[in-house]
Every structure is written in C-alpha cells, then in structure tokens.
Amino acid sequence: MRPVKKYGSEHRGTVGVITSENPRMTCRNVNVYYGDKHAILDVSIDIGRNEVIAMIGPSGCGKSTFLRCLNRMNDTIDSCRVTGEIFLDDQNIYDKKIDVVPLRAQVGMVFQKPNPFPKSIYDNVAYGPKIHGLVQNKVEQDEVVETSLKKAGLWEEVKDRLAHPGTGLSGGQQQRLCIARTIAVNPEVILMDEPCSALDPIATAKIEELIDELRAHYTIAIVTHSMQQAARVSQRTAYFHLGDLIEVGETKQIFTNPSHRLTEDYITGRFG
Numbered sequence: 001m002r003p004v005k006k007y008g009s010e011h012r013g014t015v016g017v018i019t020s021e022n023p024r025m026t027c028r029n030v031n032v033y034y035g036d037k038h039a040i041l042d043v044s045i046d047i048g049r050n051e052v053i054a055m056i057g058p059s060g061c062g063k064s065t066f067l068r069c070l071n072r073m074n075d076t077i078d079s080c081r082v083t084g085e086i087f088l089d090d091q092n093i094y095d096k097k098i099d100v101v102p103l104r105a106q107v108g109m110v111f112q113k114p115n116p117f118p119k120s121i122y123d124n125v126a127y128g129p130k131i132h133g134l135v136q137n138k139v140e141q142d143e144v145v146e147t148s149l150k151k152a153g154l155w156e157e158v159k160d161r162l163a164h165p166g167t168g169l170s171g172g173q174q175q176r177l178c179i180a181r182t183i184a185v186n187p188e189v190i191l192m193d194e195p196c197s198a199l200d201p202i203a204t205a206k207i208e209e210l211i212d213e214l215r216a217h218y219t220i221a222i223v224t225h226s227m228q229q230a231a232r233v234s235q236r237t238a239y240f241h242l243g244d245l246i247e248v249g250e251t252k253q254i255f256t257n258p259s260h261r262l263t264e265d266y267i268t269g270r271f272g
Helices: 063-069 100-106 121-131 138-151 171-183 201-214 227-233 251-256 261-267
Strands: 023-034 037-048 052-056 080-088 107-110 189-193 219-223 236-241 244-250
Touching (some): 023 063, 121 138, 251 261
Parallel strands (some): 052 219
Antiparallel strands (some): 023 037, 023 080
C-alpha cells in the first residue's frame, strides 16, 4: 500500500509540462523501492531530444535514484525494485528481453567522481568501441579516439601523451576523459550525476561549456546540487522532493516564477 506522503497530493496537477514535443525518453508512473522504502513516487516526465534537463532538489530527494533508472543502473542493487514504464524512443528499457549492456552504451553515464580506467588515455577511450565491436581496425579505432577526445574538448591537451595513464590527468581533465569515453560508444543519451561536484570552478566552467556544445548531438540529463549550474546549462528543470517530482518546466520559469511553494522555498533558500 502506498504510504501517505508528508505533503499529501497538494501538488498533483501543478507539476507543470511533463511532456516534450520531441521526446527521446518517456517515463510514466515510475516508482522505485529499496526493500520496503518507497524512494521514487509515481514520477512521469519526458526527456527531450537535444535538450539538457537538470534535476535539482535537497540531498536524498531521489534525483540520483531516478537518473539511475534511465539506464537501469539500479539493477545492480539487490534490494531495488523499479515499476512503471521508461521508453527510449519506442523501446521499453525494462522489457525482459532488453540486454542492459548495449542499453548502457546507448544511455551512457558520467559519475560524480571522475573514474578513468587504470589504462592509458588512448585505451580509456578505445576500450568501449572495441568491446562493442564498433571498430574493425586500428585506423578506425584511432579515428574514434581522436573524434571523441575532440568532442570532449581534451584532444589538444593530451594528443602528445595518449600513452600516459588517464589517472595522471587533473580532476577536470579526468572528467572530460570520462565524457570522451562515454561519447566513444555512440550514445543517444548522456546521464550526468553531479559531474562537477569534485571539480574546481575553472574545471567546472569547462565542463559546463562542453555540456552546451554536446547538446547539439545528444540528449543530456544532469543531476546537480548547484542551482546556478542548473540555470546555466539546462533548458528544462525538474524539482524533486522526498521522492516526488514536484515541478518541471522551462528553466527560466522554474527559477523566476515557480508554480509550487516547495520549489520556491528551495530556490529561495528557505530549506534544502
């Protein structure tokens, strides 16, 4: 039986425009349970093609849990159960016939802490295309590595030291290497879970510029604890609270004229 929420259902009907004119991913009535804990409560939202959607809210509000539903990363947690429907284009990603390995190439993820493989810069990028059979020979592999590093804004900084370990790069460079690694397997959607929280302001600015450039080619969903970052990089913003999607809309509207009291309280710093 669904538990009574602290705020009841006062926001139902005022969530905003959950749909997108050109959705890449469509989520309907998504619930997530960790054992008996109901962590995500009946969330429905579209993620539009070539848009950046930011997910904001207090710590523990469920935004990262929801993001992990979008490429079935929650499958790795034994106690976790997901219900509802999540479609990538016309394919239900929770269909029992879906192979999660190619799914996670299609819907790639960049984590909070940069996590390059203990390999060379070159091998970090080449690894995915090799195991997924996307390259047939060394020439194609070289081309994918160079193109991915260029898209990630890292090529000029590392082109003369591709054989050096990826772990030897600075934090910001490591995160851009992880983005290049994600791009290398031709994803359709890129998920980013607080990708700048471990970085300094200069590295953060480079990642934010990169996100803006990548939007031309990819659909991007980003979880961020920084409202300023959400305002800078996204076209739409979704506000989560206690596992509920409280409000979603154009970023400018969410930050200047939110429809819901909880959203306004969070944005103005009254709680969170």
